[in-house]
Amino acid sequence: MTDPLSAWRGFLDRPNDDRVKIFGVALLVALASSVLVSTSSVLLKPYQEAHLEAERAARMAAMIDTLPGLRDVMAELGVDRLETRLVDLGTGAYVTGIEPEGYDFAAAAADPDLSVAIPPDQDIARLGRRAHVAPVHILERDGALLLVVLPVAGRGYQSTIRAMLALNADLTTVAALAITEQAETPGLGERVEDPDWLALWPGKEVMDDSGRIMISVVRGPASGPHEVDAISGATVTSNGVGDMLRFWLGDWGYRSFLDRLRAGGL
Amino acid sequence: MASHWRHLVTPLIAGNPVTLQILGICSALAVTTSLQTALVMSAALTGVLVMSSAAISLIRHHIPNVIRLIVQIVIIASMVVVIDELLQAFAFAVSRQLSIFVGLIVTNCLVLGRAEAFAMRNPVWPSMLDGLGNGLGYSLVLVIVGSLRELFGQGTLLGVTVLKPVAEGGWFEPFGLMQLAPSGFFVIAALIWIIRAVRVEQVERAEHKVLRTRVPR
Numbered sequence: 344m345t346d347p348l349s350a351w352r353g354f355l356d357r358p359n360d361d362r363v364k365i366f367g368v369a370l371l372v373a374l375a376s377s378v379l380v381s382t383s384s385v386l387l388k389p390y391q392e393a394h395l396e397a398e399r400a401a402r403m404a405a406m407i408d409t410l411p412g413l414r415d416v417m418a419e420l421g422v423d424r425l426e427t428r429l430v431d432l433g434t435g436a437y438v439t440g441i442e443p444e445g446y447d448f449a450a451a452a453a454d455p456d457l458s459v460a461i462p463p464d465q466d467i468a469r470l471g472r473r474a475h476v477a478p479v480h481i482l483e484r485d486g487a488l489l490l491v492v493l494p495v496a497g498r499g500y501q502s503t504i505r506a507m508l509a510l511n512a513d514l515t516t517v518a519a520l521a522i523t524e525q526a527e528t529p530g531l532g533e534r535v536e537d538p539d540w541l542a543l544w545p546g547k548e549v550m551d552d553s554g555r556i557m558i559s560v561v562r563g564p565a566s567g568p569h570e571v572d573a574i575s576g577a578t579v580t581s582n583g584v585g586d587m588l589r590f591w592l593g594d595w596g597y598r599s600f601l602d603r604l605r606a607g608g609l
Numbered sequence: 610m611a612s613h614w615r616h617l618v619t620p621l622i623a624g625n626p627v628t629l630q631i632l633g634i635c636s637a638l639a640v641t642t643s644l645q646t647a648l649v650m651s652a653a654l655t656g657v658l659v660m661s662s663a664a665i666s667l668i669r670h671h672i673p674n675v676i677r678l679i680v681q682i683v684i685i686a687s688m689v690v691v692i693d694e695l696l697q698a699f700a701f702a703v704s705r706q707l708s709i710f711v712g713l714i715v716t717n718c719l720v721l722g723r724a725e726a727f728a729m730r731n732p733v734w735p736s737m738l739d740g741l742g743n744g745l746g747y748s749l750v751l752v753i754v755g756s757l758r759e760l761f762g763q764g765t766l767l768g769v770t771v772l773k774p775v776a777e778g779g780w781f782e783p784f785g786l787m788q789l790a791p792s793g794f795f796v797i798a799a800l801i802w803i804i805r806a807v808r809v810e811q812v813e814r815a816e817h818k819v820l821r822t823r824v825p826r
Contacts, residue, residue: 355671359670359671361673369676372684387695387697
């Protein structure tokens with residue numbers, strides 16, 4: 344066995360049409376490239392995360408700005424953002440003892456200790472797992488609920504779409520829908536973020552009087568208070584948003600929490 | 610050493626990759642709606658071109674001919690990913706605007722063209738200069754096109770109002786067509802026209818000539 348250096352020289356001295364050389368060069372180039380790409384990805388992750396976090400906060404703020412009169416109410420109450428509370432999705436009760444700041448809803452869904460597998464027949468949002476605890480954002484005045492904002496997530500066409508659903512005090516009427524994260528097809532599913540499309544949502548009613556979840560995204564002209572037009576050319580993404588909302592309003596989502604709120608338990 | 614500088618200078622106008630070789634056109638159309646995106650795209654492409662030229666030139670004697678395109682593309686693609694990650698980390702807003710076009714540098718014929726035509730056959734230093742020259746030549750076109758399209762399409766340059774639009778109480782009526790893709794073609798075509806009017810040697814010879822024929826009676 345020769346020493347590594349002369350073996351390396353021997354490898355380089357092989358003719359370029361030699362099979363060992365062809366496979367060896369391919370392997371080495373692939374290896375060097377993957378090391379380069381993964382190193383840069385890992386090193387730059389914290390910076391990118393900071394931008395994404397700032398963007399999420401900005402979108403939350405932008406969503407609040409779209410709600411008529413809400414900023415005035417908040418100024419009157421002397422708050423500049425909504426109060427965040429943690430909710431146990433199983434019981435619908437508030438969780439105490441964990442700081443809402445620093446709780447990562449998306450990361451918790453991937454942690455087996457903090458989440459539960461969703462039965463496949465119930466998993467209409469195609470998430471696989473769901474965290475036990477969710478951070479909800481609430482605005483109240485003198486003990487009366489004004490607005491509740493629920494973080495939701497669901498599978499789109501090629502990415503997981505994350506959004507904030509703001510419900511009015513009746514817990515049925517959509518106040519606003521804001522997309523906080525998506526990586527759908529540029530130019531097609533990407534338009535899920537389009538303000539014109541999101542503007543179709545306010546005023547829609549997610550449930551009928553009996554509490555059945557009615558909200559849906561439809562192809563063709565939407566009719567009635569429960570339907571929203573799909574984005575043309577992005578049916579899968581649009582349906583993903585509809586499925587996501589139905590999932591999160593249902594038994595595996597915020598139903599018990601919303602029932603509790605409706606019963607007056609703020 | 611001094612003779613290497615021609616690799617840097619020639620591609621600026623005389624051998625400009627966009628106007629003479631008509632390479633890298635699709636990105637030149639897509640990202641030139643404003644000067645800022647054009648500048649960032651130029652920097653990204655120039656960075657990729659210099660790094661990939663250097664890397665490919667460094668190992669050029671050991672790239673087997675049968676897999677040379679794959680090797681070149683792998684190297685170019687990883688440089689592009691690195692640049693894309695850098696933009697997402699340090700120029701987040703612009704990287705959102707550029708969306709897929711930074712990733713599409715991989716398929717920019719300009720980069721692969723320089724790798725095939727130059728870096729595979731020349732030492733590292735001239736290859737880097739050639740990459741830088743071609744990157745700057747591409748950048749020059751993008752900056753001109755981006756400035757014209759932003760100025761006449763929105764009345765601004767780098768977001769600063771230069772020509773005050775009517776909507777804001779000024780006199781300038783923004784020329785909406787300049788913001789659409791076809792105007793990218795028009796501006797590039799005009800540039801090519803101007804350059805070839807001055808440098809007549811760039812005008813391509815017609816491939817076919819219509820012969821004078823006599824119609825038989």
